[in-house]
Amino acid sequence: MRKLMLLAGMVSAPIHAGVINQVEVRNNTVLFSTTSIADSNLPCTLVDNKKLRAFSLNTHDGRAMYSLIVTALSKNYAIETVSAQDCADTLGVERVQTLRLVADVSKKADASGGIGVYKNDGVTRLGTYVKHGSSSYGKMWEYIDKSASDDFKQVNISFHGSKTIYFTGLGCTGEELLGESNIYYSYNHRTFVKGDSSVIVEAASYKTANSNSCDKHDARASKIKVYPLIKVEHPVCGAGFCKIRED
Amino acid sequence: MYRYLLALSLLFSSNALATFTIKDIELTQNVVVIVTQSSRDNSPCTSSHWGLDITQEQDYALYGLVLTAVAMSKPIMIEGTGMCISNDRYERVGKVSVKD
Structure with missing residues (x-):
């Protein structure tokens, strides 16, 4: 039996540390979420609560967990959770059995409060902030890291809306298509997208950059070769925009 | 001679004070594990690793x-107590002080 339990533990979903992005206390129960919590796959979880975890304040463990969460919040430290595999504390929310605070031991007590550029998880530091910029075409962050260089490191992100968007259907309907395989941020999809250059298709219609209406309702005669749009992670920032925060 | 032996035993006992930087804290089934x-x-x-039994008032205060x-x-x-908790895994903490 012990071996089975050990095996179950080994094949369970990997645990990732994430920064707390939501805490709520309701009816003696703490509900929280982190940037890295995966959707709960327990049958007892309600659809709206997939990203939430819960524990009761009526136990020693629960009160101590709450203190741990408040401490992690105060320092923006990451936490890891292990599921109890039930929803025993709150109807429809997965219960937490183990909570682990991951302290950033590189931080010094008397640090002057530098500013860092971080991946979208808010935990992985890319370097020390230099400047950032934003326009209707995209965003940019400049930083310095430990590798010697003759210039600042720069991350550039272009918006999907700043490019011509092609469609599989007439009148800008159907699936979106892209004319190139560079990575763009799509506000519609709330993630990064790119054209899948391994598949070539013909566009039926398109709208030009930053346009709110369909510019060419029927472009089939032009036989424009484009790529299907796929969701990807940004190679530097990750799942969303890079972030700036105090270290 | 007796005093000398006592001093030596205190010096080398596991509950002598030592300074640590905390790497992470894990909490499960009423036990806090300090790494x-x-x-x-x-x-x-x-x-x-060190352990705290949070069902005990003193340990809960040390956890704070x-x-x-x-x-x-x-x-x-x-400072350790020399006692082990959680199936003999962790030495229970007896005293904590925040160091400048």
Whole structure:
């Protein structure tokens, strides 16, 4: 039996540390979420609560967990959770059995409060902030890291809306298509997208950059070769925009 | 001679005060596990990590002090009790002080 339990533990979903992005206390129960919590796959979880975890304040463990969460919040430290595999504390929310605070031991007590550029998880530091910029075409962050260089490191992100968007259907309907395989941020999809250059298709219609209406309702005669749009992670920032925060 | 032996035994006992930087804190089934950046080889238990039994009032108070040290990014001095908790895995903490 012990071996089975050990095996179950080994094949369970990997645990990732994430920064707390939501805490709520309701009816003696703490509900929280982190940037890295995966959707709960327990049958007892309600659809709206997939990203939430819960524990009761009526136990020693629960009160101590709450203190741990408040401490992690105060320092923006990451936490890891292990599921109890039930929803025993709150109807429809997965219960937490183990909570682990991951302290950033590189931080010094008397640090002057530098500013860092971080991946979208808010935990992985890319370097020390230099400047950032934003326009209707995209965003940019400049930083310095430990590798010697003759210039600042720069991350550039272009918006999907700043490019011509092609469609599989007439009148800008159907699936979106892209004319190139560079990575763009799509506000519609709330993630990064790119054209899948391994598949070539013909566009039926398109709208030009930053346009709110369909510019060419029927472009089939032009036989424009484009790529299907796929969701990807940004190679530097990750799942969303890079972030700036105090270290 | 007796005093000398007593002083020696105190010096080399596992519950001598030592300073640690906290790497992470794990909480499960009423036990807080304190993982420090530098490990030690004088634990009387099977793991070198420290433990707190939060069902005990003193341990709960020490837990508050440990969290304060984490929030202040300061190292702590820990004195062990020589007792093991959680199936003999962790030495129970007897005293904590936040170090400047």
